[in-house]
Amino acid sequence: MKKVLKTIGWLLLIALVAIQFFHPKKNIHEGDQPNAISKKYSVSADVKLILNKACMDCHSNNTRYPWYNNIQPVAWWLNNHILDGKKELNFDEYIDKRPRFQYRRMEQTIDLVKKEEMPLDSYTWIHKDAILSEEEKTKLFNWAQSIMDTLKAQYPIDSLKRQGPPPPQK
Ligand code: HEC
Known part of the structure; x- marks a missing residue:
C-alpha cells in the first residue's frame, strides 16, 4: 500500500512539472483597436x-497578467x-456589433455590477x-446609461429590446 501511494505521489509530481511547459496563448493584441467602444462613445478618464x-x-x-499566470494549472484557469x-x-x-447587442450589454453591465456578479469574486x-465604491458604480452606471440613450436616439426601441416576455434568467 505504501509503495502504491509513493508511486502515485511521484506520478502527480511528474505531471505537475510536465504541465509547466504548456501555456495557453496570452490575450495580448497591442496596437489600435478599431472597434473599441471609445471609437464611437465617449469614455471619460474616470470611467476608463x-x-x-x-x-x-x-x-x-x-490582459495584464499577474505573476502567478506563470504557474500551471493556474494559467489555464485564468x-x-x-x-x-x-x-x-x-x-x-x-461598435461593430449589432445595436441590440450593444444595448443589452450596457443594460447587463448595470444589472450585474448592481448584483455584485461582476467583476467575478475570484477576481x-x-x-x-x-x-468599486458607490461613487465609482454611479459613474459606471451613468456612462452605460448614456450609451443606451445614444442608441435609443439612433434606432427604434424595438430593434434594441426584445419584444414579449423577458428571456428566462440563467
Ligand atoms: C475575472 C474575469 C472578469 C472580470 C474582471 C469581469 N468579468 Fe464580466 N464576465 C466574465 C465571464 C467569465 C463572463 C461570462 C460568464 C458569465 O456570464 O458569468 C462575463 C460576462 C459579463 C457580461 C455578460 C453577461 C451575460 O449574461 O452575457 C457582462 C455585461 C459583464 N461580464 C460585465 C462586466 C463588467 C462591467 C465588469 C467590470 C465591472 C466585468 N464584467 C468584470 C468575467 C469577468
Whole structure:
C-alpha cells in the first residue's frame, strides 16, 4: 500500500512539472483597436480607470497578467475566465456589433455590477481595487446609461429590446 501511494505521489509530481511547459496563448493584441467602444462613445478618464481596473482583464483584447499566470494549472484557469468573458463582452470589439447587442450589454453591465456578479469574486479576492465604491458604480452606471440613450436616439426601441416576455434568467 505504501509503495502504491509513493508511486502515485511521484506520478502527480511528474505531471505537475510536465504541465509547466504548456501555456495557453496570452490575450495580448497591442496596437489600435478599431472597434473599441471609445471609437464611437465617449469614455471619460474616470470611467476608463474603472473599466481598466475592474473589467478589462477579462473583457478586452489586452490582459495584464499577474505573476502567478506563470504557474500551471493556474494559467489555464485564468485563461478560461478570459476566453469566457471576452466571448460575452469585449470592449475592444464593440461598435461593430449589432445595436441590440450593444444595448443589452450596457443594460447587463448595470444589472450585474448592481448584483455584485461582476467583476467575478475570484477576481476581487486578489484585485482589491476592482471592488468599486458607490461613487465609482454611479459613474459606471451613468456612462452605460448614456450609451443606451445614444442608441435609443439612433434606432427604434424595438430593434434594441426584445419584444414579449423577458428571456428566462440563467
Ligand atoms: C475575472 C474575469 C472578469 C472580470 C474582471 C469581469 N468579468 Fe464580466 N464576465 C466574465 C465571464 C467569465 C463572463 C461570462 C460568464 C458569465 O456570464 O458569468 C462575463 C460576462 C459579463 C457580461 C455578460 C453577461 C451575460 O449574461 O452575457 C457582462 C455585461 C459583464 N461580464 C460585465 C462586466 C463588467 C462591467 C465588469 C467590470 C465591472 C466585468 N464584467 C468584470 C468575467 C469577468
